[in-house]
Amino acid sequence: MKIHGIKCKKCSSVIFSRACHDFRTCFCGLTGVDGGQADDYVRVLFDREIGYKNVTIDLNVTLKQLYEDWNNKTDQFGLIVSPRDSRKVILKKVIGLKY
Ligand SMILES: [Zn+2]
Numbered sequence: 001m002k003i004h005g006i007k008c009k010k011c012s013s014v015i016f017s018r019a020c021h022d023f024r025t026c027f028c029g030l031t032g033v034d035g036g037q038a039d040d041y042v043r044v045l046f047d048r049e050i051g052y053k054n055v056t057i058d059l060n061v062t063l064k065q066l067y068e069d070w071n072n073k074t075d076q077f078g079l080i081v082s083p084r085d086s087r088k089v090i091l092k093k094v095i096g097l098k099y
Pocket of ligand 1: 008009010011012013026027028029030031
């Protein structure tokens with residue numbers, strides 16, 4: 001499924017929220033996102049001088065899996081430090097990302 005993610009322009013990590021109360025911060029801690037994957041609500045916290053970038057991530061995962069990953073604190077998803085870090089995510093394709 002297509003997932004809305006946020007790329008921190010400082011540390012280049014990509015984060016996304018798995019459920020509406022799932023607040024994720026990036027690797028360096030400057031950027032944060034919550035609100036889940038609903039179309040009508042997303043909240044992004046970022047440093048005004050550094051900014052952030054909206055990205056679309058194509059992950060081989062369902063909304064239910066994302067919710068359970070958050071709810072059970074498995075924490076397999078939500079933070080992508082690098083596209084090559086396959087231990088953290090099942091990453092099929094990252095669109096609009098340049099590392
Ligand atoms: Zn960061």
